[in-house]
Amino acid sequence: MVIVIVVLTIFILVAGGIVVGVILYNRKPADDGDTAAGGAVAPAANASVVGGTAVSASVVGGAGSGGDTGSGSSGDDSGTGADSSDTGGGGSGSTQHIGVSPSVKLCTSSGTVNISDTIVVESGQTYDGKCQTIVPASSMGDGSQTEDQKPYFKLYPGGTIKNVILSSNGLDGIWFVSDTASKDDVWTLENVTWLDIGEDACSFRENAKDGTLNLIGCSMTKANDKSIQAGNSFGGTINLVDTRMFDNYQTFRVGVEPQTYKATNCELKGTNLIYGGAYQGPCNGVATFEFTNCKLGGGIHKLCDPATQVKYTNCEGP
Ligand SMILES: *[C@@H]1O[C@H](CO)[C@@H](O)[C@H](O)[C@H]1NC(C)=O
Ligand SMILES: *[C@@H]1O[C@H](CO)[C@@H](O)[C@H](O)[C@H]1NC(C)=O
Ligand SMILES: *[C@@H]1O[C@H](CO)[C@@H](O)[C@H](O)[C@H]1NC(C)=O
Numbered sequence: 001m002v003i004v005i006v007v008l009t010i011f012i013l014v015a016g017g018i019v020v021g022v023i024l025y026n027r028k029p030a031d032d033g034d035t036a037a038g039g040a041v042a043p044a045a046n047a048s049v050v051g052g053t054a055v056s057a058s059v060v061g062g063a064g065s066g067g068d069t070g071s072g073s074s075g076d077d078s079g080t081g082a083d084s085s086d087t088g089g090g091g092s093g094s095t096q097h098i099g100v101s102p103s104v105k106l107c108t109s110s111g112t113v114n115i116s117d118t119i120v121v122e123s124g125q126t127y128d129g130k131c132q133t134i135v136p137a138s139s140m141g142d143g144s145q146t147e148d149q150k151p152y153f154k155l156y157p158g159g160t161i162k163n164v165i166l167s168s169n170g171l172d173g174i175w176f177v178s179d180t181a182s183k184d185d186v187w188t189l190e191n192v193t194w195l196d197i198g199e200d201a202c203s204f205r206e207n208a209k210d211g212t213l214n215l216i217g218c219s220m221t222k223a224n225d226k227s228i229q230a231g232n233s234f235g236g237t238i239n240l241v242d243t244r245m246f247d248n249y250q251t252f253r254v255g256v257e258p259q260t261y262k263a264t265n266c267e268l269k270g271t272n273l274i275y276g277g278a279y280q281g282p283c284n285g286v287a288t289f290e291f292t293n294c295k296l297g298g299g300i301h302k303l304c305d306p307a308t309q310v311k312y313t314n315c316e317g318p
Pocket of ligand 3: 104105106107108131163190191216217
């Protein structure tokens with residue numbers, strides 16, 4: 001009898017312990033994406049997979065890894081995936097902003113400068129417009145699609161234009177020129193705002209056939225046709241950082257040369273994101289695009305093979 005009672009008591013204690021253990025275990029918050037403690041228990045409870053939204057959480061969270069590893073402690077947590085991904089982004093506390101960083105500001109106009117002819121910026125020179133709006137005389141052009149208008153600027157390699165607002169007249173924008181057609185040619189624009197693009201926002205002229213164009217913290221809007229016109233003679237690299245391009249018919253007008261386009265932390269939305277030159281030859285298979293951490297919008301037309309020519313890393317759209 002005593003033995004039976006002892007055995008029963010042990011049994012009750014053990015069973016009770018298991019029940020309490022199970023209850024306590026199941027009380028563990030299933031929606032805490034950061035703890036990941038229940039990971040070994042139930043494969044079905046992988047909240048980040050079931051919830052389906054963990055991808056966006058990990059993108060928004062940047063380095064945060066909580067959303068990916070968070071798991072529920074039992075099978076009935078499958079509905080809480082969204083909670084898991086909501087909290088997952090906080091994993092490491094760092095957030096990565098997609099598009100132009102909110103800390104990158106454009107000029108607000110500090111006044112106007114009237115010009116009656118193109119401003120030439122030579123190699124090694126920097127033109128600092130101090131955020132004044134440049135207004136051209138009507139003799140320089142009317143900002144329409146006629147081809148014989150003057151540009152606001154002619155920029156030689158090694159030159160920089162910064163802190164400039166181009167008036168809504170637009171003209172023929174900015175010309176990048178070169179005497180040498182060298183791979184080492186570099187043209188730099190920083191903090192340049194096109195209020196309303198005229199014939200083109202910018203184009204490569206004369207011997208500007210290779211090298212690198214850098215656009216940093218710029219804004220180009222309202223092109224009825226092309227914004228960046230790389231034509232059919234430029235075979236270099238166009239590099240955009242922290243730059244916005246909105247409401248343009250052709251954001252990138254691609255030529256038949258082996259052009260490389262790179263955009264990082266940019267917002268590029270227009271009717272056509274890319275307008276290729278395929279109709280000018282058998283197939284335009286040479287231009288390549290790398291979009292990193294960008295917000296994108298618009299169509300991709302007349303490229304030979306967008307799947308191999310265009311690479312997106314951590315972007316939204318197009
Ligand atoms: C849970 O999801 C993550 C991220 O998708 C994956 O790496 C991991 O293998 C999954 N774990 C289980 C147990 O399914
Ligand atoms: C620029 O031209 C406008 C119109 O012709 C004129 O009203 C204005 O005073 C000029 N500004 C400067 C700084 O000369
Ligand atoms: C552009 O100029 C404005 C006004 O000076 C300044 O606040 C801003 O930081 C500049 N942006 C860049 C990208 O240089």
